[in-house]
Amino acid sequence: MKIxxxxxxxxxxxxxxxxxxxxxxxxxxxxxxxxxxKESLRRVAHIVGVDEIPFYEADIRDKNKxxxxxxxxxxxxxxxxxxxxxxxxxxxxxxxxxxxxxxGTFVLLDAMRRHGCKNIIFSSSxxxxxxxxxxxxxxxxxKGHCTNPYGQTKSMLEEVLKDVQTADTEWNVVLLRYFNxxxxxxxxxxxxxxxxxxxxxxxxxxxVAIGKRKELGIFGNxxxxxxxxxxxxxxxxxxxxxxxxxxxxxxxxxxxxxxxNIGTGHxxxxxxxxxxxxxxxxxxxxxxxxxxxxxxxxxxxxxxAKAQAELGWKAQYGIEDMCRDSWNWQKNNPNGYQD
Ligand code: NAD
Ligand code: UDP
Numbered sequence: 075m076k077i078x079x080x081x082x083x084x085x086x087x088x089x090x091x092x093x094x095x096x097x098x099x100x101x102x103x104x105x106x107x108x109x110x111x112k113e114s115l116r117r118v119a120h121i122v123g124v125d126e127i128p129f130y131e132a133d134i135r136d137k138n139k140x141x142x143x144x145x146x147x148x149x150x151x152x153x154x155x156x157x158x159x160x161x162x163x164x165x166x167x168x169x170x171x172x173x174x175x176x177x178g179t180f181v182l183l184d185a186m187r188r189h190g191c192k193n194i195i196f197s198s199s200x201x202x203x204x205x206x207x208x209x210x211x212x213x214x215x216x217k218g219h220c221t222n223p224y225g226q227t228k229s230m231l232e233e234v235l236k237d238v239q240t241a242d243t244e245w246n247v248v249l250l251r252y253f254n255x256x257x258x259x260x261x262x263x264x265x266x267x268x269x270x271x272x273x274x275x276x277x278x279x280x281x282v283a284i285g286k287r288k289e290l291g292i293f294g295n296x297x298x299x300x301x302x303x304x305x306x307x308x309x310x311x312x313x314x315x316x317x318x319x320x321x322x323x324x325x326x327x328x329x330x331x332x333x334x335n336i337g338t339g340h341x342x343x344x345x346x347x348x349x350x351x352x353x354x355x356x357x358x359x360x361x362x363x364x365x366x367x368x369x370x371x372x373x374x375x376x377x378x379a380k381a382q383a384e385l386g387w388k389a390q391y392g393i394e395d396m397c398r399d400s401w402n403w404q405k406n407n408p409n410g411y412q413d
Contacts, residue, residue: 075322076147077101078191080134080182081155082127083110085266086197086252088118089259089315090153095122097319102147104140105156106133109269113411117263134178137185144189151193151325152186153318154179157227160273161201161369164224175227176234183238192245193325195318198232200253200307200337200374201225209341210377213251213333221369232333239331246329248321253307253337253376255314257396258403265403266311267410275347276308276396280404283357290359292344294366299373303344307337307375310391310399320387334381338389341375351397 077094081087082103088110094101103115115127132139134156157175158164164171186192202225203211204218220226232249239245256276258265271287272278281287295302317336324332342350348359382388 075099075150075326077322078143078147078149078152079103079155080152081105081110081157083107083112083114083129084155086255086311086314087153087155088114088264089311090155090318091115091118091127092121092259093312093315093319095124097322099319099322102128102130102143102149104130104132104134104143107131109158110267111411114264114267121259121261121263134182135174137181140181140185144185144191149186149189149191151195151322152182152191153195154182155197157197159224161222161224162273165222168223171223171227175224176230179231179234183234187242192242194235194245195248195250195321195325196231196235198249198251199225199228200251200335200376202229202232202251203374205371206374209373210339210375211335212377213335213380236331243330246325247331248324248329249331249333250317250321250336251334251376252314253309253335253374255311256308257310257312257391257399259312260399260402262399262402262406265400265407265410275344276400279348279351279359280400282359282361283351283355283401284404284408286408288360290348290361291364292348292361293364293370295363296366297372299343301343301345304370305341305343305373305375307340308342308347308393308396309337309389310396313338313389313391317381317385317387320381320385324385332384334385335376335378336381336387337376337378339376339378340393341373342393347393347397350393351401354394354397355401357401
């Protein structure tokens with residue numbers, strides 16, 4: 075299939091491109107490079123053995139540019155990664171987040187429908203469950219209250235996409251609710267490349283390990299969890315990337331609407347992750363317990379059985395693989411794609 079990949083220069087998009095090519099698909103990337111660099115696409119091309127990944131530097135909100143992309147190509151499906159994703163920043167800049175994520179998706183969906191491409195895989199998030207009503211979380215678990223504008227955009231866009239599919243059943247819509255992606259491609263040449271101070275746990279750990287930051291702050295050790303620190307379902311980004319290839323197969327079988335948790339089903343605490351990282355990589359990660367981070371929940375991990383049953387997808391990598399590959403990327407690229 076020929077796939078439009080919005081946000082394909084980013085962390086998850088770049089890893090997904092590799093799995094798409096490995097499965098025999100081709101891709102065209104549209105990205106405004108707000109949170110990424112063209113260098114990731116150059117490295118992906120090297121890994122998959124092509125001269126270049128077709129790329130448009132464009133904002134998906136730009137109707138005219140998007141129109142020219144759709145005029146140049148007939149797509150079978152869109153994998154829609156493009157969006158702003160920093161939780162804290164979304165609280166400070168709600169309008170920018172709503173405008174980019176909502177409006178960007180509206181412009182994209184309109185172009186898709188006008189050009190007869192009615193298949194989409196959307197990057198949703200475990201955040202739509204809010205403080206989950208049940209653990210492990212199944213897809214039947216009711217959506218919860220999102221405490222930040224970023225989460226609201228994911229939850230609202232899920233509803234928009236459901237409505238689009240209900241109104242016109244020619245659409246196939248797959249909503250993938252990602253849990254906590256970490257890790258990097260085994261080559262160590264692509265990975266997560268946060269701007270400024272990392273918000274997420276793993277990039278913070280790797281930056282402490284490489285000496286860029288003094289110590290990790292652990293946000294709370296008084297949660298109702300085995301060691302008091304927050305528990306999450308970390309998933310290797312390569313496993314996550316492969317889930318998109320499985321979702322494409324479902325789309326080719328005309329799946330209608332599909333909603334899937336994409337996680338491993340295992341919960342690890344912050345201390346579990348820090349200790350696994352130290353053990354696997356033989357490096358030191360000094361840390362200090364700090365107050366809880368506002369909006370955080372104690373425990374979040376999923377039951378991924380539906381994705382296995384219906385998509386034939388199951389995570390293969392464990393926490394030690396994730397820690398090894400995150401460090402391999404960081405130590406080979408201390409300054410990310412700027413090296
Ligand atoms: P990322 O920031 O690395 O990638 C997103 C890409 O979209 C970037 O390259 C950015 O430049 C691009 N982009 C943003 N707005 C755009 C616009 N208007 N037009 C064109 N390009 C635009 O993020 P990621 O971690 O790869 O996440 C990909 C998707 O998955 C996002 O939608 C994110 O919300 C979602 N998601 C991520 C996580 C996570 O922990 N990384 C978890 C759940 C869901
Ligand atoms: N966390 C932490 N220190 C950090 C970043 C995160 O202790 O510098 C904790 C956070 O409180 C949560 C877990 O690590 O329990 C995962 O946080 P992350 O921001 O990576 O993902 P989230 O699940 O919040 O989306």
